[in-house]
Amino acid sequence: MKTENQKAWFFVLPVLLLVAFNALIPMMTVVNYSVQETFGDNVFFWQGLDWFEQILRSDRFHAALGRQFLFTFLILVIEVPLGIAIALSMPRKGIWVPVCLVLMALPMLIPWNVVGAMWNIFTLPDIGLLGYFLNHVMGIDYDMTQDPLAAWITIVTMDVWHWTSLVVLLSYAGLVSIPDAYYQAAKIDGASNWAVFRFIQLPKMKTVLTIAILLRFMDSFNIYTEPFVMTGGGPGNSTTLLSIDLVKIALGQFDLGPAAAMSLIYFAITLLVSWLFYTLMTKDDLN
Amino acid sequence: MQKRTIVPIVYILFLMLPIYWLVAMSFKTTNEILAGFSLFPQTFTLENYQTIFTDPTWYWGYINSILYVTMNTVISVAVSLPAAYAFSRYRFLGDKQLFFWLLTNRMAPAAVFALPFFQLYSAVGLFDTHLAVALAHCLFNIPLAVWILEGFMRGIPKELDETAFVDGYSFPRFFATIFVPSIKAGVGVAAFFCFMFSWVEMLLAKTLTAVDAKPIAATMTKTASSAGYELGLLAAAGTLTIIPGAIVIWFVRNYIAKGFAMGRV
Numbered sequence: 001m002k003t004e005n006q007k008a009w010f011f012v013l014p015v016l017l018l019v020a021f022n023a024l025i026p027m028m029t030v031v032n033y034s035v036q037e038t039f040g041d042n043v044f045f046w047q048g049l050d051w052f053e054q055i056l057r058s059d060r061f062h063a064a065l066g067r068q069f070l071f072t073f074l075i076l077v078i079e080v081p082l083g084i085a086i087a088l089s090m091p092r093k094g095i096w097v098p099v100c101l102v103l104m105a106l107p108m109l110i111p112w113n114v115v116g117a118m119w120n121i122f123t124l125p126d127i128g129l130l131g132y133f134l135n136h137v138m139g140i141d142y143d144m145t146q147d148p149l150a151a152w153i154t155i156v157t158m159d160v161w162h163w164t165s166l167v168v169l170l171s172y173a174g175l176v177s178i179p180d181a182y183y184q185a186a187k188i189d190g191a192s193n194w195a196v197f198r199f200i201q202l203p204k205m206k207t208v209l210t211i212a213i214l215l216r217f218m219d220s221f222n223i224y225t226e227p228f229v230m231t232g233g234g235p236g237n238s239t240t241l242l243s244i245d246l247v248k249i250a251l252g253q254f255d256l257g258p259a260a261a262m263s264l265i266y267f268a269i270t271l272l273v274s275w276l277f278y279t280l281m282t283k284d285d286l287n
Numbered sequence: 288m289q290k291r292t293i294v295p296i297v298y299i300l301f302l303m304l305p306i307y308w309l310v311a312m313s314f315k316t317t318n319e320i321l322a323g324f325s326l327f328p329q330t331f332t333l334e335n336y337q338t339i340f341t342d343p344t345w346y347w348g349y350i351n352s353i354l355y356v357t358m359n360t361v362i363s364v365a366v367s368l369p370a371a372y373a374f375s376r377y378r379f380l381g382d383k384q385l386f387f388w389l390l391t392n393r394m395a396p397a398a399v400f401a402l403p404f405f406q407l408y409s410a411v412g413l414f415d416t417h418l419a420v421a422l423a424h425c426l427f428n429i430p431l432a433v434w435i436l437e438g439f440m441r442g443i444p445k446e447l448d449e450t451a452f453v454d455g456y457s458f459p460r461f462f463a464t465i466f467v468p469s470i471k472a473g474v475g476v477a478a479f480f481c482f483m484f485s486w487v488e489m490l491l492a493k494t495l496t497a498v499d500a501k502p503i504a505a506t507m508t509k510t511a512s513s514a515g516y517e518l519g520l521l522a523a524a525g526t527l528t529i530i531p532g533a534i535v536i537w538f539v540r541n542y543i544a545k546g547f548a549m550g551r552v
Binding site: 002003004005006007008009011012014015016018019021022023025026027029030085086089090091098100101102103104105106107108109110111112113114117118119121122126127128129130132136161164165168218221222224225242243244246247250251256259263266267270271274 | 291
């Protein structure tokens, strides 16, 4: 089908150069820092793999990694089924479809710091819509700057608000590609709603769902701006996710060595888990 | 049927609530905001918007953001077109590895790159220029653009290329006048996603700029900290950042869902 042509390299060269410039040089800088110690003035000492050992053994890293996995787990468990459910209940055609799609996509197009600021304003205990409602109408004591649980619920809700639409749009794209004949055949066979979902809709959504889950994993695992603007990692360290902790170490304390080692471990974990997801979800296709 | 439509309606209401609150805040005076809770603006004011449109540090934030986002979209799509063509039409040494490597850059946490990017772009003398941010955002936008475009190009039969070459078209002429127009939906979708991810990314944009190319986010952060707590102004600035995205999404509304569906993992 595809023809062999080594000249195709000329077509990919501009992409290769641009991405390599942005990826390889900074990556080399990080690797460089990760094996050295500096006391300022650009004087560096060889440190070997000490930073890696220090990070891998540190309780602080374990705690941030644990929080990160918990956060990513929660949002995947909520956003994926919710997104599929919403996509299933959406009309397939009609004038409302584009309106629905545009309104649903809107949160994804808001700059991430604005998303954080918006949710701050929304949840202020006495003057925010949600904060006021919870505190003064429902009578629940809610203040995310004081209560770690409230902070967690808020950032998870924020992410569900921000990104569920991605799962909806992708699942919906998979659903509209199913020909009507499939449904008619299912009806003749007397298939239940569950059977239609399990044997017609879900298989058709598989490719797009793989993309959705991979994208949601990568982006939630790397999340920084929104929780940083909303909670700054607090109260205490309760919402200090990996990226927030990394920036604290690198730019706050200027511990470049440990920060670089942590960056590489962080990137390696993201790659590894993405690869695992990908392998698991595409396993059946290979057989 | 009626029961089912409840779900999307409730979901959209949930999505609109925080946005409504931001917009409502932007029409309130600072006094009214701090005085207490009100569902609608009591003393409707355009003062916050007036401040933004008359103060150069404010409106230049928007111009800067739009400039680097546009540059990034043009660069990303322009270089991704030939690359996606190569991936969709040819086998070449290391093609699969290269494709995967490109996608891994989509997985790199921006926080990892903040400091090295600052040093790299300072070293090449591009710090605090629009080009620096536009190039930096290529890191995650080019892989995405290649991925989406490749999906669309695979849907175009190879016979189109062959017929054109038999008819005596040169490659550049075929590519520009026949091939690219035939995947213009794909180009639209790729450009949309480049625009989107460059527009919403703020960590790198802030790190790579100081004064001349400062994005709107940096101006907002400054207001939040220096001028006390001007919530109304902050809300107005936030509201204005939603508009460009809303305009762009309206143009590609019929292709958004399709764009992702055609990509491959």
